[in-house]
Amino acid sequence: MEHQIALTILLMALVTYVPRAAPLLLLTRFDLPEKVVQWLKFIPVAVLSALLFPSLLMRDGGMDITPVNEFLVAAIPTLLVVWRTRSLFWAIVIGIVAVSLLRFLGF
Numbered sequence: 001m002e003h004q005i006a007l008t009i010l011l012m013a014l015v016t017y018v019p020r021a022a023p024l025l026l027l028t029r030f031d032l033p034e035k036v037v038q039w040l041k042f043i044p045v046a047v048l049s050a051l052l053f054p055s056l057l058m059r060d061g062g063m064d065i066t067p068v069n070e071f072l073v074a075a076i077p078t079l080l081v082v083w084r085t086r087s088l089f090w091a092i093v094i095g096i097v098a099v100s101l102l103r104f105l106g107f
Contacts, residue, residue, distance in 0.1 A: 070107050074098035 032040075056072050057063055067073060078095040081087075 068107075070099060070102045073107070074102055 056075050057065060059069055065072065074095055077098050078091055081094045082091045
């Protein structure tokens with residue numbers, strides 16, 4: 001039984017590591033075309049959007065873009081701070097403060 005657990009952990013580590021390491025090892029051997037490099041720069045934004053927008057726009061199993069949605073309302077000052085400062089730290093601080101303030105006010 002212990003061998004199965006150790007083998008499972010080892011295989012899980014391998015499955016996690018190989019997809020991350022393979023592109024690094026393969027793509028460092030040659031230069032990518034400029035169009036590909038430009039396209040790759042959009043991946044972090046796309047992934048972050050895919051993670052954030054459902055949290056901001058979905059509530060109780062449905063779309064909620066009303067002013068009652070506290071996360072959507074709190075996103076407005078957070079996005080303004082991100083746009084002005086380009087700081088992840090301040091974005092997190094403002095987002096937490098905005099949601100806390102909205103909940104304190106009974107929003």
